[in-house]
Amino acid sequence: MQRYKVTLMYDGTDFAGFQRQPNKRTVESVLTKVINKMAKNPQPAIKIYGSGRTDAGVHALAQVVHFDFPFNIPADNMRKGLNSMLSMDMEVLKVEEVPATFHARYDVSGKRYLYRMDMGEFRNPFKRHYTGQWKFPVDLDKINQACADLVGEHDFTSFVASGAQTRTFVRTIYEASCWVDKANNELVFEFYGNGFMYNQVRIMVGVLVEIGSGTRPVHDILRLYEVKDRKQARRTVPAAGLYLKHVYYQGEDPEHPTKLPQRQR
Amino acid sequence: MQRYKVTLMYDGTDFAGFQRQPNKRTVESVLTKVINKMAKNPQPAIKIYGSGRTDAGVHALAQVVHFDFPFNIPADNMRKGLNSMLSMDMEVLKVEEVPATFHARYDVSGKRYLYRMDMGEFRNPFKRHYTGQWKFPVDLDKINQACADLVGEHDFTSFVASGAQTRTFVRTIYEASCWVDKANNELVFEFYGNGFMYNQVRIMVGVLVEIGSGTRPVHDILRLYEVKDRKQARRTVPAAGLYLKHVYYQGEDPEHPTKLPQRQR
Numbered sequence: 001m002q003r004y005k006v007t008l009m010y011d012g013t014d015f016a017g018f019q020r021q022p023n024k025r026t027v028e029s030v031l032t033k034v035i036n037k038m039a040k041n042p043q044p045a046i047k048i049y050g051s052g053r054t055d056a057g058v059h060a061l062a063q064v065v066h067f068d069f070p071f072n073i074p075a076d077n078m079r080k081g082l083n084s085m086l087s088m089d090m091e092v093l094k095v096e097e098v099p100a101t102f103h104a105r106y107d108v109s110g111k112r113y114l115y116r117m118d119m120g121e122f123r124n125p126f127k128r129h130y131t132g133q134w135k136f137p138v139d140l141d142k143i144n145q146a147c148a149d150l151v152g153e154h155d156f157t158s159f160v161a162s163g164a165q166t167r168t169f170v171r172t173i174y175e176a177s178c179w180v181d182k183a184n185n186e187l188v189f190e191f192y193g194n195g196f197m198y199n200q201v202r203i204m205v206g207v208l209v210e211i212g213s214g215t216r217p218v219h220d221i222l223r224l225y226e227v228k229d230r231k232q233a234r235r236t237v238p239a240a241g242l243y244l245k246h247v248y249y250q251g252e253d254p255e256h257p258t259k260l261p262q263r264q265r
Numbered sequence: 266m267q268r269y270k271v272t273l274m275y276d277g278t279d280f281a282g283f284q285r286q287p288n289k290r291t292v293e294s295v296l297t298k299v300i301n302k303m304a305k306n307p308q309p310a311i312k313i314y315g316s317g318r319t320d321a322g323v324h325a326l327a328q329v330v331h332f333d334f335p336f337n338i339p340a341d342n343m344r345k346g347l348n349s350m351l352s353m354d355m356e357v358l359k360v361e362e363v364p365a366t367f368h369a370r371y372d373v374s375g376k377r378y379l380y381r382m383d384m385g386e387f388r389n390p391f392k393r394h395y396t397g398q399w400k401f402p403v404d405l406d407k408i409n410q411a412c413a414d415l416v417g418e419h420d421f422t423s424f425v426a427s428g429a430q431t432r433t434f435v436r437t438i439y440e441a442s443c444w445v446d447k448a449n450n451e452l453v454f455e456f457y458g459n460g461f462m463y464n465q466v467r468i469m470v471g472v473l474v475e476i477g478s479g480t481r482p483v484h485d486i487l488r489l490y491e492v493k494d495r496k497q498a499r500r501t502v503p504a505a506g507l508y509l510k511h512v513y514y515q516g517e518d519p520e521h522p523t524k525l526p527q528r529q530r
Contacts, residue, residue: 011390059391088393125276126324126395128353183448 002072003102005064006082007094012059012239013129014089019053027054027090031065034085039070046070049104051247052111055199057129057239061114062093064247066104072097102249110174110248110256111196115189115205116181116241131186132205132241138187138212140180146211147176149221150191150204157228159207161199161236169228171195174256178208187212190245194258199236206235267337268367270329271347272359277324277504278394279354284318292319292355296330299350304335311335314369316512317376320464322394322504326379327358329512331369337362367514375439375513375521376461380454380470381446381506396451397470397506403452403477405445411476412441414486415456415469422493424472426464426501434493436460439521443473452477455510459523464501471500 008031016024020032028048036045048067054060073081079095086092118124118131119138127133150173157169173193181188189205207224210216217223224232250257273296281289285297293313301310313332319325338346344360351357383389383396384403392398415438422434438458446453454470472489475481482488489497515522 009390011393083388088388089390091388091390093387122358123348123353123356125274125354125356128276130391 001068001070001100003066003068003098003100004075004078005066005096005098005102005104006078006092007062007064007096008060009062009091009093010060011089011129012054012057015056017054017056017058018050018063027060027063030087030090034082035067035069037085038081042070051104051108054242054244055239058242058244059130060244062246063244064104064249066098066102068100104247107250108195108247109250109258110192110194110253111244112190112192112246112248113196113201114243114245115191115201115237116184116243117187117189117205117209117237119180119185119187129240132237134187134209134213136209136213138209139214140178140187140212142214142218143178143187143208143212145218146208146221147178147189149219150176154225155228156197156200156225158224158230158233159200159203160197160230161203162230166197169197171197171200172258176204178212192256194256201242202236202239203230203233205237205241207233209237210235266333266335266365268331268333268363268365269340269343270331270361270363270367270369271343271357272327272329272361273325273355273357274327275325275356276354276394277319277322280321282319282321282323283315283328292325292328295352295355299347300332300334302350303346307335316369316373319507319509320504323507323509324395325509327511328509329369329514331363331367333365369512372515373460373512374515374523375457375459375518376509377455377457377511377513378461378466379508379510380456380466380502381449381508382452382454382470382474382502384445384450384452394505397502399452399474399478401474401478403474404479405443405452405477407479407483408443408452408473408477410483411473411486412443412454414484415441419490420493421462421465421490423489423495423498424465424468425462425495426468427495431462434462436462436465437523441469443477457521459521466507467501467504468495468498470502470506472498474502475500 016026018027020026020028032048046067048065051064075095075097079092082092116131118127118133153172155170175192178189281291283292285291285293297313311332313330316329340360340362344357347357381396383392383398418437420435440457443454
């Protein structure tokens with residue numbers, strides 16, 4: 001038995017999210033099927049464990065999963081084997097042999113997300129699955145002032161969708177920033193924190209663009225921390241613009257070694 | 266009755282090409298349906314005329330069509346009306362009222378195409394519908410020497426797929442170039458000519474990358490003109506990387522006013 005850590009990219013467009021669901025095409029179900037086929041369908045079946053879920057339509061530049069495989073295959077052969085069997089909207093970037101103590105979900109120390117927001121006047125058919133859209137002028141300086149309010153340990157109750165299952169709404173954001181990608185005419189947001197709750201990034205971006213366009217005060221985020229009321233944040237920007245960029249594990253970033261309590265996202 | 270010229274962008278991924286086909290979703294059929302619905306389904310139905318076909322999976326940054334509409338609607342209202350009814354993979358960029366003598370196909374004086382070729386080591390899930398892929402090192406200078414051989418009036422028999430219906434294989438290319446898009450790690454080809462035949466651009470790009478990677482002599486294109494044999498060109502690069510960038514009409518480019526004989530593409 002060998003435990004493998006797999007880093008994979010996927011275009012979330014044609015997946016009903018990461019987590020297995022009956023009769024739906026999900027990242028977990030596609031990957032589980034391929035891995036079990038490679039292992040000649042052992043009983044019990046091989047289970048895969050992801051760093052966390054991504055919602056329907058959300059993309060991953062580098063999602064991480066682990067699983068235990070009955071045979072020992074060199075890591076790079078495992079990568080090639082998986083890629084030869086996976087569909088074109090998924091690509092395994094890296095495979096590593098890891099000790100059986102490694103856990104793709106419990107050992108996460110942080111996650112980094114990108115959000116891409118098209119600023120074009122018209123709906124761009126080529127971006128419909130890959131960005132949100134914001135047509136109003138924004139003040140980048142105001143957005144970055146607001147991003148500074150996000151950094152640190154805060155109670156993000158106002159920034160969580162009602163379906164979130166978590167014991168505490170306190171999370172720490174290490175980095176939050178926004179810049180303009182001129183070549184693509186996009187506003188890009190990047191967040192790095194110890195964990196993000198259900199829809200949290202999409203709700204934060206919704207607040208940030210409203211601040212940028214002047215429909216909320218620059219420091220409205222400080223008020224949102226206080227009121228602890230999801231209804232005040234209103235807008236959840238589309239899943240299409242969200243990318244899981246990197247999953248950090250214990251020891252990878254010495255500056256931010258924090259480990260969340262087990263079984264939390 | 267008012268004739269309208271419509272410039273539209275589409276993501277070709279989910280279309281079985283431009284031309285109407287029974288039981289297939291094509292650009293022509295989707296657009297025809299929406300325009301007839303806007304006109305309250307007149308009898309006989311309104312027909313649309315495109316500048317030419319694009320194949321399944323080929324994209325358009327600016328395709329042009331015309332049609333005659335029973336009512337006179339201001340051009341910009343027509344644009345908004347169409348966009349409100351069209352699916353997200355199509356966007357009308359511009360609508361113009363034109364005289365009844367304008368014809369979207371017969372009046373074409375030239376076309377400009379782009380081809381995007383990803384140079385990444387691995388299959389990028391986000392590019393599977395939007396680029397070709399070429400993993401081998403290329404010599405950009407060699408490709409541009411070969412591009413120079415494409416410019417001018419030539420018999421492109423060796424560069425045409427067998428299904429092409431045309432009376433002559435002679436076409437004129439005004440511009441042909443290739444550069445590296447570093448931000449996206451892509452090789453980009455651009456061609457402007459008085460007309461391109463079935464698969465011609467995709468076959469030319471196949472020859473150019475082989476020249477760039479040294480598997481063909483730099484001036485092999487001169488030989489291909491002579492042999493007039495499609496089998497010598499071999500490779501047709503994927504439709505996914507091809508974009509119709511601009512359609513030129515009579516008088517638009519004074520340097521290249523050439524009009525093809527009627528009923529040719």
